[in-house]
Amino acid sequence: MPHHPVLGVLLSLPLAACGGGAGPAAAPDAAPAAPGPAGAHTVSVFATASLRIPFAALAERYEQDHPGARVELRCDGGQQLLEAMNAGEVCDVVAIGDNSQMSKFAAAAHLAGGSSAELARNRIAIVVAKGNPKQVRGLADFGRAELRFALGARSASIGRHARWALSRRQLDPVPASTANTADGVLAAVAAGEADAGIVYATSLAAAGERAARVELVAVPEGDNTPVLYSIATTRQAKQPQGAAAFRALALSPVGQRILHDAGFLPIGAK
DSSP: OOOOOOOOOOETTTTTTTTTOOOOOOOOOOOOOOOOSSSEEEEEEEEEGGHHHHHHHHHHHHHHHHHSSSEEEEEEOOOHHHHHHHHTTSSSSSEEEEEHHHHHHHHTTTTTTTTEEEEEEOOOOEEEETTTTTTOSSGGGGGTOOEEEEEEEETTTTHHHHHHHHTTTOOOOOOOOOSSSSSHHHHHTTHHHHEEEEEETGGGGOOOOOOOEEEEOOOOOOGOOOEEEEEEEEOOOSHHHHHHHHHHHHHHHHHHHHHHTTBBBBBTTT
């Protein structure tokens, strides 16, 4: 296979994370051997919106493993997170679901040298209204003139993944609605602003009350595209030891199980 909602909430965990429901329970495994700071400290984590649920659980687990610690988690579109960092907002760890977007963080000298690593993988899926009243069966239906579509903005990771998959079928639909995140695309379909949209395979699990109004149509492997998530500590980290410990947790068996429980595919999945 070729390689290649709008949210922006800053919350202190474990009480809440980026405006969603409770994440999956933290894995019972022993904590990873990461030398986190002793005593009270704060780790600021920027994560792409589709990681909201597992990163809420990761933040809670980090706080459990490091008494006195607090994780501040901001979930938003990758472009919005980049703009925030460019504006000088504090960020110790960043996790993004698009290699081309992460390369922009690197180009802006935001990433600590050698810290970027693959975190997980995902796939795209089609979201439609419950019951699929428009009978959308696959990407080919995005060529139907009578349907209204929601897509991620061209600057958004989900927008780039969606348009890449559509371009393989020589399709370039004009969306009736655009959003900065997959959550925003799903929200547009749930609100009746669009008949179908392209989101991530994990988006429904993170949809909260909107999940009752939509359903997903699977995109076959031949039409799909691997979505590669990566994580890095930042060069400007105010808490570099805590940043390294949070990154280690996310990449550990404990963190990988949390991501798996949220529907993400493992590192290197085809």
